[in-house]
Amino acid sequence: MARVCQVSGKRANNAKHIRHRHSGQWKFRAPKKNRLQHANLQMVTVKTPTGNVRLKIATSVLKSPEFAAVQCGLKPIPKAWLKKSTYGI
Numbered sequence: 001m002a003r004v005c006q007v008s009g010k011r012a013n014n015a016k017h018i019r020h021r022h023s024g025q026w027k028f029r030a031p032k033k034n035r036l037q038h039a040n041l042q043m044v045t046v047k048t049p050t051g052n053v054r055l056k057i058a059t060s061v062l063k064s065p066e067f068a069a070v071q072c073g074l075k076p077i078p079k080a081w082l083k084k085s086t087y088g089i
Contacts, residue, residue, distance in 0.1 A: 003038055005058040007067065007081060012036040046070070048077055055081060 004011045017033045040059045045052050061067055069075045 003041060005039055005041060005061060006055045007057050008061045010039040010058045012038045046077060048082070053077070053082060
């Protein structure tokens with residue numbers, strides 16, 4: 001399963017892992033390796049009129065007031081959340 005938020009579309013971010021070696025010489029410079037910063041995804045169950053739906057959601061979206069309104073029933077759940085996303089494949 002892809003590591004993508006089903007609500008906001010957040011995915012991994014490209015970054016560098018840099019180790020500081022406390023040296024100023026070019027020969028001993030700090031190595032820089034590529035790495036991914038993954039989104040903090042959690043599985044959440046949301047109740048709908050037709051049944052429960054499990055969504056993979058980033059925690060920043062989980063804490064948002066818009067998602068809280070959907071989860072407690074003040075707003076209807078958007079149709080885009082109910083579809084299985086293809087993740088652009």
